[in-house]
Amino acid sequence: MSWLPSLITPPTPPEEGYALAIKLSRMAVKMTQPDDDVRGELRADYANDADSLTAVSQVVATNFQTVAQANNYWRD
Amino acid sequence: MSWLPSLITPPTPPEEGYALAIKLSRMAVKMTQPDDDVRGELRADYANDADSLTAVSQVVATNFQTVAQANNYWRD
Amino acid sequence: MSWLPSLITPPTPPEEGYALAIKLSRMAVKMTQPDDDVRGELRADYANDADSLTAVSQVVATNFQTVAQANNYWRD
Amino acid sequence: MSWLPSLITPPTPPEEGYALAIKLSRMAVKMTQPDDDVRGELRADYANDADSLTAVSQVVATNFQTVAQANNYWRD
Amino acid sequence: MSWLPSLITPPTPPEEGYALAIKLSRMAVKMTQPDDDVRGELRADYANDADSLTAVSQVVATNFQTVAQANNYWRD
Amino acid sequence: MSWLPSLITPPTPPEEGYALAIKLSRMAVKMTQPDDDVRGELRADYANDADSLTAVSQVVATNFQTVAQANNYWRD
Numbered sequence: 119m120s121w122l123p124s125l126i127t128p129p130t131p132p133e134e135g136y137a138l139a140i141k142l143s144r145m146a147v148k149m150t151q152p153d154d155d156v157r158g159e160l161r162a163d164y165a166n167d168a169d170s171l172t173a174v175s176q177v178v179a180t181n182f183q184t185v186a187q188a189n190n191y192w193r194d
Numbered sequence: 195m196s197w198l199p200s201l202i203t204p205p206t207p208p209e210e211g212y213a214l215a216i217k218l219s220r221m222a223v224k225m226t227q228p229d230d231d232v233r234g235e236l237r238a239d240y241a242n243d244a245d246s247l248t249a250v251s252q253v254v255a256t257n258f259q260t261v262a263q264a265n266n267y268w269r270d
Numbered sequence: 271m272s273w274l275p276s277l278i279t280p281p282t283p284p285e286e287g288y289a290l291a292i293k294l295s296r297m298a299v300k301m302t303q304p305d306d307d308v309r310g311e312l313r314a315d316y317a318n319d320a321d322s323l324t325a326v327s328q329v330v331a332t333n334f335q336t337v338a339q340a341n342n343y344w345r346d
Numbered sequence: 347m348s349w350l351p352s353l354i355t356p357p358t359p360p361e362e363g364y365a366l367a368i369k370l371s372r373m374a375v376k377m378t379q380p381d382d383d384v385r386g387e388l389r390a391d392y393a394n395d396a397d398s399l400t401a402v403s404q405v406v407a408t409n410f411q412t413v414a415q416a417n418n419y420w421r422d
Numbered sequence: 423m424s425w426l427p428s429l430i431t432p433p434t435p436p437e438e439g440y441a442l443a444i445k446l447s448r449m450a451v452k453m454t455q456p457d458d459d460v461r462g463e464l465r466a467d468y469a470n471d472a473d474s475l476t477a478v479s480q481v482v483a484t485n486f487q488t489v490a491q492a493n494n495y496w497r498d
Numbered sequence: 499m500s501w502l503p504s505l506i507t508p509p510t511p512p513e514e515g516y517a518l519a520i521k522l523s524r525m526a527v528k529m530t531q532p533d534d535d536v537r538g539e540l541r542a543d544y545a546n547d548a549d550s551l552t553a554v555s556q557v558v559a560t561n562f563q564t565v566a567q568a569n570n571y572w573r574d
């Protein structure tokens with residue numbers, strides 16, 4: 119089973135597209151650091167640091183652009 | 195009720211689209227750090243730091259691109 | 271009166287579109303830190319730091335992309 | 347044999363496009379630091395640092411935009 | 423005289439469009455720090471720091487996207 | 499002779515487009531710090547630092563978007 123079978127999410131609401139953007143953002147981290155325990159320990163570092171959270175939000179924003187374009191902004 | 199029922203904001207003015215871009219920027223932070231108290235404490239960190247504020251503005255700019263495209267730049 | 275009645279600026283020159291990009295960049299900061307005095311104090315921090323100024327320029331560049339697209343690059 | 351014969355990946359799933367985005371992200375690093383041993387040593391630095399992993403994810407997100415556009419978002 | 427009369431540069435070569443991207447990148451800095459002397463002093467900071475130069479290059483890359491799109495990538 | 503006579507690279511493979519993206523990324527650095535010796539000394543700083551290499555890869559990714567768009571993603 120592919121972890122990314124499609125970029126197309128259900129037509130409404132775009133909330134699911136945003137969730138996919140978060141998934142895409144996390145996957146690059148997971149592929150770079152596959153150890154679940156290490157990632158778990160790192161979580162405390164970025165989840166409690168304002169600038170780290172902003173950086174995470176920047177990645178999500180970039181991926182959300184891609185997903186939103188793929189879905190034609192859920193206009194229809 | 196979805197927190198993001200649509201990317202389409204009312205036709206005028208684009209000010210509401212900008213507000214949506216801010217909402218999108220904050221949501222990734224909220225989903226990464228769901229604890230309201232922790233986020234509240236972190237607020238003092240970034241709201242009083244010039245570079246942190248610039249980074250926040252960068253995320254908003256990226257999300258505003260998406261919302262503006264979704265709304266065809268409110269041209270009509 | 272809306273602070274952002276339109277993304278469309280006069281047809282020539284694109285200089286006004288650039289000014290709008292700066293306005294958009296500052297508005298996210300203002301909405302995150304509404305206190306004028308605090309922002310005034312922070313100004314010395316980023317206006318005298320090379321990397322901070324580059325980061326500001328990055329935000330403006332991103333917003334200028336949006337405004338330029340909205341105005342069809344002032345081609346006509 | 348070219349390391350990048352095409353940006354077009356098989357039509358389904360977009361997972362292969364994401365893998366290409368990771369390859370593109372790593373290639374710039376490899377071309378800037380061609381020494382395999384040095385890159386191997388640096389890996390511990392970024393694979394165990396939350397902010398470094400977020401920065402890697404940002405690069406992947408940017409390259410994934412390009413690959414997704416090249417493949418018309420695997421819509422068909 | 424406008425400092426930015428047009429985003430359209432001569433058809434060939436795109437080198438002039440790149441020069442415009444650099445001008446756009448510097449203008450945001452100039453508008454944020456109008457004092458020529460201060461900017462001159464800051465120059466030593468970023469012109470001799472690898473990461474600062476990379477950040478400058480990132481801003482130029484973003485503005486070059488805009489100028490290249492405005493000129494239809496100088497395809498014709 | 500222009501250093502950038504065209505954004506259009508040969509139709510296959512896109513590897514040459516990627517090389518152009520690297521050239522574009524380096525040119526902004528060169529124009530900001532024209533001294534070859536200084537740039538040579540700085541090279542050790544970023545070629546041996548994981549985060550610096552990631553930042554370089556981010557600039558290349560942004561420029562590669564531009565070159566890939568200019569070449570219609572080498573689809574034909």
